[in-house]
Amino acid sequence: MLPFQTAYLMSISLMFAILAGNHALPIFLRFIIWVLSKIAPQNSDAQSAFDFLLHHPRRCYIYLFPSHQTWFLVLCLVLLSATEWLFFEVLDIGIPFFEALSTGTRIICGIFQGLSARAAGFPIVPMSSLAPAVQFMYIIMMYIAVYPVALSIRSTNVYEERSLGIFETPPEGTDDGPADLTEYGPRERVGRYIGWHLRRQLSIDIWWLVWGVFLVAIIERRDIMDENLKWFDMFHILFEMVSAFGCIGLSLGLPTDNFSFSGALHPLSKLVVIVIMVRGRHRGLPVRVDRAIMLPSELVKRDQNLNLNQNYVPEESGQSQEYYGYQGSASFSSDREERTNSYSS
Structure with missing residues (x-):
């Protein structure tokens, strides 16, 4: 991509494709469905x-989210x-390759490289020539x-079931949700909820990366300590x-x-x-399989288990079963029976 720094039309087209096929896919998808719903016959x-x-949305597709969650992704x-883009424009000031670019090229390259760094991996600027702080960023x-997308998948899986009136009490001792948030204000409630999902995600991901870097550091010890290979260091390994x-x-x-830095690694490190x-x-992907990707046989078994709890409503709540959605409308109940019969057949 380095020769195409001034090919603005190509860069803008690629930025649109990067967004539509990666982190903005749920946004584009919901927007298209919303437009189609407006132009469809009444x-x-x-x-x-x-x-x-x-x-x-989450009953139908894993990357289709409710409105509030989609706006969260936009934010x-x-x-x-x-x-x-801001760090690229500020922290690279004074670096020779950056000073050689025109103002318009700096703006386009900064936006493109920022989007590419989170999805596509196209370097429109020499990565090794960037400021160390930009590389770390x-x-x-x-x-x-x-x-953002992973947290949306995990959080909407819970609320999609609640929006249809499907309640299932999790087993005691399982961490299936954050602590009671009703005692907090709206802003603190959102922060605690996102923090809970983030901690769960980090606990799943971080150890794989830590052990991977640790093993590569052991395997590549000789090259890392070689005085003649100054470019072969832990920062390059971490980046890769x-x-x-x-x-x-x-x-x-x-x-x-x-070629990339991985080409200089030993075969075991490449593995x-x-x-x-x-x-x-x-x-x-979701931590647990949800309705958007469940097989028909699994849906039948899950619906049968949910039917066992349909007639239970806490007495102290003072609300009818219709309020909680256990009975629902006749059309919703008949729709569930039809789906169950079709899956069974």
Whole structure:
């Protein structure tokens, strides 16, 4: 991508493709469905289908979220992209390659490299020539790139079931949700809730990356300690491992060859990188299988278990069963029976 720094139309087109196919996929998807619901004929089957997708997105697709969660993704996308662009423009001042760029090229390259660092891995500027602080910032961004979507998947799985009136008490002693948040204000409630999901995600991910870097450091000890290989250091290893864990593809490269830093690793280290890539590729999936990706036979078994609890309502609540959604409407009950019969057959 280095020769295309001034190809602005190509860069803007690639930025749109990077967003539409990666971190902004839920945003684009919901926007398209919303537009189709507005132009579809009134009271038609198509409009009913679009409305169902908008009101119960997680029952149908794992990357389709409710409105509030989609706006959360928009906010995260804007904040992360603005942070990357600002640091790129400020921290690289005085570096020769940056000073050689025109003002317009700096702006486009900063935006493009920020989006690419969290998704595609196309270097439009020489990564090894960037300021050390910018390189470290890209390490952080590559690691946290999947978190907004992953947190949305985990959080909406719970609320999608509640929106349809499906309650299932988790077994005692399991950490299936944050502590009672009703005693906190709205802002603190949101912060604690996001923090809870973030801690769960970190507890799953961080150890794979730690052990991967540790094993590569053991295997590559001789080259790391070689005085003639100043470029072969722990920072390059960390950058390469985080890029592999995030399935990004960025690399600081080599000063002697025209390929990524992974090419200089021993075969056993490359095997560790492959394992980290496979594990990192799956960290955006739900912790538990939800309705969006359940097999028909599993849905039948789950519906049968839920039917056992339909007639139970806490007496102290003072609310009817219809309020909690256990009985629901006749159409909803008949729809469940039809789905169950079709799955069984």
